[in-house]
Amino acid sequence: MNAKKAAADKAVELIQDGMTVGLGTGSTAYWAIHRIAERMKEEGLQLQAVSSSKNSEQLANQLGIPIIPFSAVETIDITIDGADEVDGESSLIKGGGGALLREKIIASNSKEFVVIVDESKLVETLGKFPLPIEIVPFAAELTIRRLEQLGCRPVVRMADESTFITDNGNWIVDCHFDEIKRPGELGERIKTIPGVVEHGLFVQMASTIVVGHLDGTTTVR
Ligand SMILES: O=C[C@H](O)[C@H](O)[C@H](O)COP(=O)(O)O
Numbered sequence: 001m002n003a004k005k006a007a008a009d010k011a012v013e014l015i016q017d018g019m020t021v022g023l024g025t026g027s028t029a030y031w032a033i034h035r036i037a038e039r040m041k042e043e044g045l046q047l048q049a050v051s052s053s054k055n056s057e058q059l060a061n062q063l064g065i066p067i068i069p070f071s072a073v074e075t076i077d078i079t080i081d082g083a084d085e086v087d088g089e090s091s092l093i094k095g096g097g098g099a100l101l102r103e104k105i106i107a108s109n110s111k112e113f114v115v116i117v118d119e120s121k122l123v124e125t126l127g128k129f130p131l132p133i134e135i136v137p138f139a140a141e142l143t144i145r146r147l148e149q150l151g152c153r154p155v156v157r158m159a160d161e162s163t164f165i166t167d168n169g170n171w172i173v174d175c176h177f178d179e180i181k182r183p184g185e186l187g188e189r190i191k192t193i194p195g196v197v198e199h200g201l202f203v204q205m206a207s208t209i210v211v212g213h214l215d216g217t218t219t220v221r
Pocket of ligand 1: 026081084
């Protein structure tokens, strides 16, 4: 059984007719987008959506989920998105797919932010997964040096032979901390560095975590 799909299917049950839905990015959000499209067809749900990435927007378009421009958004009722790590306090690392900035904007403007993960993403302490940080390409070497001074090993993300470019035209630096004991504090320090656009720590943002297990069951917290 696909644990990511199990979590996604469970979370999509929270969506009700007429809602504006934030679409996440990644291999778990993929299943949620598929399930949303299925529910629209099966139950005739009328929904509109905003997307956290060009990839998810393309998928939504293929599946017939109407994407509306942000200028037309009054409220985002619910956003369903994946994560790379989730700790016991429901703090997250996100950005493995490079979509963290748009994901954070959408999540922080949503009434409900539902995180869907398979059980392998649950950790005691964040940080084994390198923390993705979006930076502007201008003077990137200087910004990266500042990140290094926070105690991590920064690695510029590559896509094949060239630098990975986000949907916003920026770079991602994957910062290897190994252990992030105080994610809130670290997040605040990272944000003070000029050149940093956003980081992948999502602290006290998730309203619900849906965990999918290999046997197809889910745990909601
Ligand atoms: O930028 C990507 C996102 O933050 C993803 O939601 C995150 O990386 C989890 O992705 P996946 O569901 O593919 O493991």
